[in-house]
Amino acid sequence: MKKIIIYTIIMVTIASMSVAGDWPIYKGNLFFTGNNDEIIVSNNQLKWLFLAKDRVFNPVVSDGRIYFVDKNAFVYCIDEDSGNIIWLNDVRSISSQFKAYSKSAGKIKYPLVYGNTVIVSDPIAIYAFDKRTGNVIWARTGLRVDETKPQGLTGITTQISIDGIYADPIIDQDTIYYGTRKIFASRDIKNGHIIWENKDIATYSGFPVYYDQYIITQSMNYETKTFTVFCLEQRTGKVVWQRNFN
Template identity: 20%
Template sequence: MKLRRIFCVGLLSVTMLSGCSLFGGEEDVVKMSPLPKVDNQFSPNKVWSTSVGSGIGEYYSHLRPSWQDGRIYAADRDGMVKAMDADTGKQIWKTNVVDKNYFFSSTKSAMLSGGVTAAGNHVYVGSENAIVYALNKDDGSIAWKTTVAGEAMSRPVVDGGLVLIHTTNGMLQGLNVEDGSIKWTANLDMPLLSLRGESAPATAHGAAVVGGDNGRVNAVLLDQGQLIWQQRISQPSGATEIDRLSDVDSTPIILDNVIYAIGYNGSFTALDLRSGQILWKRDMGSVNDFFIDSGKIYLVDQNDRVVALDINGGAILWTQSDLLHRGLTAPVIFNGYVVVGDAEGYLHWMDSASGYFVAQHKVDGDGFLSSPIVAGDRLVIQARGGYVYSFTR
């Protein structure tokens, strides 16, 4: 099977991009690694599965479920949002956010793409139509919807009475959680050519920290949207447009006043929260979110290597390279195992101490793009075709 190093349809965002000529020729086509042979040490137990509309199809969209108070919330691209009991998968409510009277069409897609986030009394989800929706958690009714500065590709983040939205035209906006009114807008700047997708912000000590398409990590005051500092962690370089991409699309993690962030064609970097000063860095690029657990950083790099780093200095603890170019999701830690999905619909389980495979199983023929989530004692993942699966160890 052959895959392009960067998917032409959906992964790049660019002004006046015509076709895929910028990618060059056959040298930009890579082969997906064959499925590694694994001697399964256990068989994960599928507790339930249920369909949430038509999923994301072939679109590049990181819609993934959210878990809160014993419920799983999930959505599909066309506009369906569904609340389910986390133990049984039974539907609690279902809502379609599409305005049926819009353009007198009952089939118009809402193009949901950013979310889902459950926080407080609402469930939030953004769209490529530049609309952010807040649904009441009790019954799924629409509490408010707001038109934002651009496509809302990243997950909404709620803190300090604000819903933070990072749009594809480089704007970070703070919306009032009660009515969706826009409190402030911060312009983070963006280059002509960028990857499709945006960093969701992380928050701490009254600041929002978010990656930008220009290779920088930005810190913004929550109460007024004022930029505090910027620090470059990914520098445009190389002979081709792809080599010069430097987006920071993953969500930073803030731990003990240290920010951890990674850029495409860049570095995994630890920064001081207050000043933005670089504490340490390691050459390693990715667009996927990463995970920190028990002093270790787990990530999937841009070539689909699964890597564990020491949080103190970034020393590489182990690398698992048998899944190259399989279109891996971001990793999670579940019951002591590193778990990733891939584009062919497999879940791969690795020992968190060594990176060795301990289990592998085919789940869904449509494949995965969005990462699994940990919902208490369950691992939950949504496939491209819309099915949501719940597993126990």
């Protein structure tokens, strides 16, 4: 039996955003304030309660709706004023078509909001939902095809696998930036198509940030135990500079 918890919405715990508010990065902005409209509520009186299926994480607000995920990979959209559910989506039902090629472990991450799109990621893929209806716009994985070494009479064969998503997505100027253990990449938010890839970067836990026309992200070489910070051109993914830390 699934554990049912009471998810208590108290107005001081949610960072409300103004008209068409975006939430393109963890905590909403580069200062990690969790408050994009700078409005502080006047009291902490309980307005409503919502029963989720299980433990929930990181609610964000956009255009009068609240978006959050639970640990069973459900994405919720509820009404900010009433607490009534508007739509609910099971991410695992979408990711199941990719799971056979993935060995990555981990949990679903916090939602991002950009325009009319909600972006969610897990170890397998990045998912784009219409924030009004919950319909899936697209889902993309780090699909990879490798050639094996020659093996007897069978020769060289190909092997399909999916790289796990380690550097959580961020969004800027209609573009999503994120990293796997093999690459750092950017995708068009409208269709999920790859814009560029940088194969010199092997990301791990955390998320990149953007500043001006640059992307700053981390990389780790597990063989040499070398950590590197990269500064990339936002438009092309080319390395501007890098610094190693042992």
